Amino acid sequence: MDWLERITWTADGLVPVIAQEKDSGDVLMFAWMNREALARTAELGEAVYWSRSRNRLWHKGEESGHVQKVHSIRIDCDQDVVLLRITQLGHEPGIACHTGRHSCFFEELRTTADGQRAWQAVDPVLKDPATIYRS
Amino acid sequence: MDWLERITWTADGLVPVIAQEKDSGDVLMFAWMNREALARTAELGEAVYWSRSRNRLWHKGEESGHVQKVHSIRIDCDQDVVLLRITQLGHEPGIACHTGRHSCFFEELRTTADGQRAWQAVDPVLKDPATIYRS
Numbered sequence: 001m002d003w004l005e006r007i008t009w010t011a012d013g014l015v016p017v018i019a020q021e022k023d024s025g026d027v028l029m030f031a032w033m034n035r036e037a038l039a040r041t042a043e044l045g046e047a048v049y050w051s052r053s054r055n056r057l058w059h060k061g062e063e064s065g066h067v068q069k070v071h072s073i074r075i076d077c078d079q080d081v082v083l084l085r086i087t088q089l090g091h092e093p094g095i096a097c098h099t100g101r102h103s104c105f106f107e108e109l110r111t112t113a114d115g116q117r118a119w120q121a122v123d124p125v126l127k128d129p130a131t132i133y134r135s
Numbered sequence: 136m137d138w139l140e141r142i143t144w145t146a147d148g149l150v151p152v153i154a155q156e157k158d159s160g161d162v163l164m165f166a167w168m169n170r171e172a173l174a175r176t177a178e179l180g181e182a183v184y185w186s187r188s189r190n191r192l193w194h195k196g197e198e199s200g201h202v203q204k205v206h207s208i209r210i211d212c213d214q215d216v217v218l219l220r221i222t223q224l225g226h227e228p229g230i231a232c233h234t235g236r237h238s239c240f241f242e243e244l245r246t247t248a249d250g251q252r253a254w255q256a257v258d259p260v261l262k263d264p265a266t267i268y269r270s
Contacts, residue, residue, distance in 0.1 A: 003244060003252045018153055018162055025160020027153055030216040042244060042252060075254060076239040077232050081165040083240040097212050104211040105218040109138065109177060117138045117177060119210060 004035050008080040014050060017082040019096065022071050028088060028096035029104040031060075038073075038082065045070050047084060064098070064132045066090035092127050100127040139170050143215040149185060150217055154231065157206050157220040163231035164239040166195075168217065173208075180205050182219060199233070199267045201225035227262050235262040 007015050014032045021028050031049040033041065037057055040048040044059075047068035051058035061067030068086040075082055088096050097104040106123035142150050149167045156163050166184040168176065172192055175183040179194075182203035186193035196202030203221040210217055223231050232239040241258035 001252070003254060006254055016151060016165065018165065020160075020162055025155075027155055027162065027218055030151065030153065030211060073244040074240040075242050075244075076165060077234050077236075077241070078239075079242075081240075083162055099212050101212075104213075105209040105216075106212070107210050107214075109208040109210075117136070119138060119141055 001039060004039060006079055007038075007075060007082075008078065009035070010080075014052075015080060015082055017047075017049065017084060019047060019068060019084045019086050021094075021096075022085040022087055026103055027105055028086070028102070031058075033082065041070055041084070042073060047086060061090060064090065064095075066095055066132070068096070095126055095132070098129060098132070100125045100129045100132060102126060136174060139174060141214055142173075142210060142217075143213065144170070145215075149187075150215060152182075152184065152217040152219060154182060154203060154219045154221050156229075156231075157222055161238055162240055163221070163223060163237070166193075173217065176205055176219070177208060182221060196225060199225065199230075201230055201267070203231070230261050230267070233264060233267070235260045235264045235267060237261060 013034050017031050017033050019029045034050045037048045037050045047060045049058045067089045070084055070086050072085045088094050094102050101123050106121050107119040108122045110120045112118050148169050152166050152168050154164045169185045172183045172185045182195045184193045202224045204224055205219050205221050207220045223229050229237055236258050241256050242254040243257045244252055245255045247253050
């Protein structure tokens, strides 16, 4: 498919993907796709990533139920990054992170009382991860 | 600095960075940082990236004037992606892309009249790139 070849794939045949919640604008997660993952995402209208840790296609939500409905697929000016606008579905909508939080970007760099910088979790856990992945 | 070591750097000593406009929520660009770039970003309050093409630190806006004021720095649950919330400054505020557009993510996958998928530029050029980079 020609449109897939417009993308500059990494040497591993991957492209980085940003998933942004359509309604809130929140950046929910960052993952990777290969050609097949992107083709299936476009076909299915749901996010299908390439799991680098498991080395296989990963239909987001296949275990957690936290499927991402895809509204649009964009590429950047270098054609080497994909931006999805999605709705985060599931039994408890709006949970993208495996920690049970809304977004994977929940740690923020803050300055502590002693003047040091440190990462602090600033967003709440909405659902116990143990109950998300219990089979 | 300890907080830098919380990040999982690539083998090349880099981390991917998403720049999101604070007020609009728009994802404006995607780039990379090394430790020094991230440390300087935190210190300066302006985005400093690592340019992989030029192989040097890149204080965004150093040529174009399109500096990014940094409001917050977050990392994701794997500590291997950084999310900046920024304000896109400059003579003409709100232009992040070297093409003169608001965002680098201006091409969207659409279905054409003959049923084929194709990328289409869907955002306007706000300023002629030739006038951005003219010295």
